[in-house]
Amino acid sequence: EFDSSRGAGKQITVVSKGSSKPEVQGVARISQDGSHAYFVAKGVLTTGTNREGNAPKEASDNLYVFERDQAYPQGQVTFIATLAEGDNEDWGEVDERRVQTTPDGRFLVFVSASQVFEYDAKEERLVNVSVGYAAKINAPLYARPAELTATQAALNISSDGSYVFFESAAGLTPQALNNVCIDEEEGQCREYAQNVYEYHEGQVSLISDGRGVTHEGNRLYGTDTLGSDVFFGTGDPLLAADKDTARDLYDARVNGGFAEPVTPVGCEGERCQG
Numbered sequence: 001e002f003d004s005s006r007g008a009g010k011q012i013t014v015v016s017k018g019s020s021k022p023e024v025q026g027v028a029r030i031s032q033d034g035s036h037a038y039f040v041a042k043g044v045l046t047t048g049t050n051r052e053g054n055a056p057k058e059a060s061d062n063l064y065v066f067e068r069d070q071a072y073p074q075g076q077v078t079f080i081a082t083l084a085e086g087d088n089e090d091w092g093e094v095d096e097r098r099v100q101t102t103p104d105g106r107f108l109v110f111v112s113a114s115q116v117f118e119y120d121a122k123e124e125r126l127v128n129v130s131v132g133y134a135a136k137i138n139a140p141l142y143a144r145p146a147e148l149t150a151t152q153a154a155l156n157i158s159s160d161g162s163y164v165f166f167e168s169a170a171g172l173t174p175q176a177l178n179n180v181c182i183d184e185e186e187g188q189c190r191e192y193a194q195n196v197y198e199y200h201e202g203q204v205s206l207i208s209d210g211r212g213v214t215h216e217g218n219r220l221y222g223t224d225t226l227g228s229d230v231f232f233g234t235g236d237p238l239l240a241a242d243k244d245t246a247r248d249l250y251d252a253r254v255n256g257g258f259a260e261p262v263t264p265v266g267c268e269g270e271r272c273q274g
Helices: 004-009 269-273
Strands: 024-030 036-041 062-067 076-082 099-101 107-112 115-120 125-128 163-168 181-185 188-192 195-200 203-208 219-223 229-234 248-253
Touching (some): 024 099, 024 107, 036 099, 115 163
Antiparallel strands (some): 062 076, 099 107, 115 125, 181 188, 195 203, 229 248
């Protein structure tokens, strides 16, 4: 880590160090303010166990965070979790990393073993947001630099980490669809209806059930920084103004949206005279 804010006292810090060879596999995400660097390494860089009672494993993809703040002015490396095999597709590709952090770096949202997790660096707490079921967050979270900047890209987490949004074919609430196929070919399901969910204060809530009469199912596009607006596409006509089954863009808003437009009453014959 190179700190360019220190003027003449600019400093380079070794982020990954330990008794074993680190074998850093890649950087999962760096917070916008540079205080937190989340990375994956096969080496054991910390001693003891994390809050969940797990310890890093040799020759495995271990997820760590390096953080420097008032509590750790010299920086500290903390073990988060050992990722499942094959997860490098989620964090290894520069343009399609399904990993996201809040601007201050405290919260990290990532996918492992097809499940969505949120990590709180301050409390050193890891939560399974999708409650153990297969789920996903939209990818790529960050488009190529020529297309979008990081601040313009879609968000799956509010800036304070209190809201997380994700997709899952599993029915996690009574109203949600549960592994319903919406596009089948030669007896094989090509696409399952994706429910759009909100995770807030330990509770999973349904935003949209992904129901549609065509293969144009749900697609989560992201949220605003406050988590008060959730943008998603669906082929299901959710409003009267939606007259077709093509995928349309919707905004689910806290405290509701806009009133439906009033359709003028028609007239016939003499009643059309005014």
